[in-house]
Every structure is written in C-alpha cells, then in structure tokens.
Amino acid sequence: MNNINNIVSRNVQNIEISGIRKFFNKVVNYPDAISLTLGQPDFNVPEKIKGAMVKAIEDNKTTYTSNAGILELREEISKYLKNQHIDYDADEICLTIGGSEGLMDVFTALLNPEDKVLIPTPAYPAYESCVKLLGGQIINYNLKEDFSINFEELKILISQEKPKVMVVSYPSNPTGAILSKEDNNKLYEIIKDNEIMVISDEMYSSLCFEDNYYSIAQFNDIKNKVIAVGGFSKMFSMTGLRLGYVCAAEGFMNAIMKVHQYNVSCAPSIVQWGAYEGLKSCMSDVEYMKSEFIKRRDYLHDRFIKMGFEANLPMGAFYMFPSIEKFNMKSEEFCERLLKEAGVAVVPGSAFGVGGEGYMRISYAYSMEQLKEAADRIENWLKSI
Numbered sequence: 001m002n003n004i005n006n007i008v009s010r011n012v013q014n015i016e017i018s019g020i021r022k023f024f025n026k027v028v029n030y031p032d033a034i035s036l037t038l039g040q041p042d043f044n045v046p047e048k049i050k051g052a053m054v055k056a057i058e059d060n061k062t063t064y065t066s067n068a069g070i071l072e073l074r075e076e077i078s079k080y081l082k083n084q085h086i087d088y089d090a091d092e093i094c095l096t097i098g099g100s101e102g103l104m105d106v107f108t109a110l111l112n113p114e115d116k117v118l119i120p121t122p123a124y125p126a127y128e129s130c131v132k133l134l135g136g137q138i139i140n141y142n143l144k145e146d147f148s149i150n151f152e153e154l155k156i157l158i159s160q161e162k163p164k165v166m167v168v169s170y171p172s173n174p175t176g177a178i179l180s181k182e183d184n185n186k187l188y189e190i191i192k193d194n195e196i197m198v199i200s201d202e203m204y205s206s207l208c209f210e211d212n213y214y215s216i217a218q219f220n221d222i223k224n225k226v227i228a229v230g231g232f233s234k235m236f237s238m239t240g241l242r243l244g245y246v247c248a249a250e251g252f253m254n255a256i257m258k259v260h261q262y263n264v265s266c267a268p269s270i271v272q273w274g275a276y277e278g279l280k281s282c283m284s285d286v287e288y289m290k291s292e293f294i295k296r297r298d299y300l301h302d303r304f305i306k307m308g309f310e311a312n313l314p315m316g317a318f319y320m321f322p323s324i325e326k327f328n329m330k331s332e333e334f335c336e337r338l339l340k341e342a343g344v345a346v347v348p349g350s351a352f353g354v355g356g357e358g359y360m361r362i363s364y365a366y367s368m369e370q371l372k373e374a375a376d377r378i379e380n381w382l383k384s385i
Helices: 019-029 046-056 069-081 098-110 126-133 149-159 181-193 218-224 248-262 267-283 283-307 331-340 369-385
Strands: 092-098 115-122 139-140 166-169 197-200 225-231 245-247 359-365
Touching: 019 331, 046 267, 069 092, 069 245, 069 267, 092 098, 092 126, 092 149, 098 126, 098 197, 098 245, 098 248, 115 126, 126 139, 139 149, 149 166, 149 181, 181 218, 245 248, 245 331, 248 369, 283 369, 331 359, 331 369
Parallel strands: 115 139, 115 166, 166 197, 197 225
Antiparallel strands: 092 245, 225 245
16 A cells, blocks of 8 residues: 555645644543543533424424525524624624634635735634645734734734734633733724735634623624634533534625535534524523633632732633743643643643643633642642642
C-alpha cells in the first residue's frame, strides 16, 4: 500500500486533534480525577424542548426540511436577535448542524487558497483548523491582558497584511471576556474603513453576564461586511443535539447555502422544532442557568485569587483563564502534573494558540460540589510543589 501521508490531503495533515479533546481523553486513565475540561453545561435540556422533539417525532416531522431550516424557527431567531439589536430577517438565517458546521460553511464560502484570515489568540482552536483545511493563511492578532482587542496592533496588521477576513469571538472561549460598548464602537470604525469581512462567533451570546450585550453585528450600515454564527448548544444545554445558525446578508447567504446544501442538506428536523419551542417557552431556563454560572464563577474566581493566581473575572460563557506563568512551567507540563499529581483535569492554554501559552482553561460548567473539590485539590497540590 502507498504511504498514507502521500495520499492524505496536506491540508488535513497540517492540523492537529483538538487540544481540548486530547486532555479530556486522558482523564479516562485517572478514574478518580475531576475533569473541568469540556464546555458542556451540566444542566438537562429544558422539559418543554424535550416534549417538542418527542411531539415532532409523533407527528412524523422527521423528513427533510428546507435547506435553510423550518421557517418558524428562523422567524423566532430573527425576533430573538432583534431583541439584541441585531437585525436579520428569516431569509438571512440558515440552520446548521451546530455552530461548527456553520463556521466551516462560512469559511468555505469566503476563502480561496492563500487568502489571509485574522484570528485572535488565544481563541477557540477550530478557527485556525478551518482556515488550514481550506489552504488559507492564518494571521494572529494578539489580545491585551484583559483579553480585549489590541486596536493599535489590529490597525497595523490590517494595513500591512490586507486580510480578507477577520474572526471576532465574544463572549470568548477560552477567556470568558466580552466585547465592551467602547470596543464595539472602535471595531466598527475599523471595519467600516477597511475592505474586510468579519465572522462573529456569538455562540455564547445568551451567557453574557452584563445587562447589555454588544456585537459587531449590531451595526446595520456594515451588514454586508459581517456574518454572525450562533447556536443552541450552550443556550439550552443541548450540545449533543447539534443545532446552530448562520446570519448573513442575501448575497453571502446564497454562497453559504451552496456549501451547507451539499454538505448536510439540512439540520435535524426534530431538533429544529425543539429549539423553536425553546425560544418561545424556555428563556427562563436560560436565565436560571446563567445565574448559576455566575455563582460558580464568583466562587471559583475567589478561590483562585486566594491561591495566588492572576485571573480576570469572566463576564460571559463559563470559562476561566488564569495565568500560570509564575509557576515557571509550560502550560502542557503544568496541566499534565495537575492531572497526575492532583487528580484535576483542565486544558492547557497552548491548546488555544500561541497567545494561550502561560494560561490554563477551566470550565465551570460543572456542579458546585465538583468545583469545590477541584479547588481543594489544586490548593493542596500547590502547597506541595
């Protein structure tokens, strides 16, 4: 048989398995370990969503939907977004199999080989992998210590590199940072004045802990420069049900729909009916879940500060990204030792790009009991090293 490496696509060979999953998979070798690795809420899917999916099956709503998804859900998403001052109509929304498919569809619709893409670092690793798969060029833009955008550096990069696309991700995985009103306005000015497309990943928009939510998709006069990606995995704790959506102006949506249509045809029909019921009836469940995450965040942040870590207070999502630089270990070594010696699994910051080195990501999408036990183990371990 021929050498596999001569057959497998070079673009595929150039990407690695997710560092998040890599560390999650190690936990099975430590049966007593507490894993704080996955971004998966520990709440059940709201009962009304379950009921709507069961009813959809009983009513035989199990056939293909339109490629874009059921109109009822797209109209409900449009209403939900307009409450956030984001103006997309139903025909500018496409339902996808999770935000992951949505991101891949958008990148595929936009990128030619060698096109340059600005990606923040640290950031969710799928952005870089999608670009690599398509043969694009990754240009990282650094974030400040509070994980907000470094606008001076961003302006220079856009001027020098002339990127085609920029990725923006707030609330952020892995940092928990959000986009402030002031930074949203600064970003708007840059996008307005430059020939560049923005892909705004807003998967955690429902888990913004501030009263007001800010997004680059809120500016209608640059609507033809912004594509937003969202979904229901985190919002309704339905990660395994795989439902996301893409919002784009008509011309871009036509291109995205081509990729989506030939890739998957449509998102799962019964899950679409579940999400439709969720948007109509389950927003109180979302608010409850958010309030619980805030309690966990406050507890964990307080514990880590008392242990001597430097850690920003996350204002969205359910991640904390404390610095580990003072321990003079690379993030991979620190997290390996933490797992083996303390029985706590977290994700090395390096899994989120070059800007993540010197940090670790902790998911607090786990019960308070697990978080307390993990914090105790970490505290005891720190005394021993």
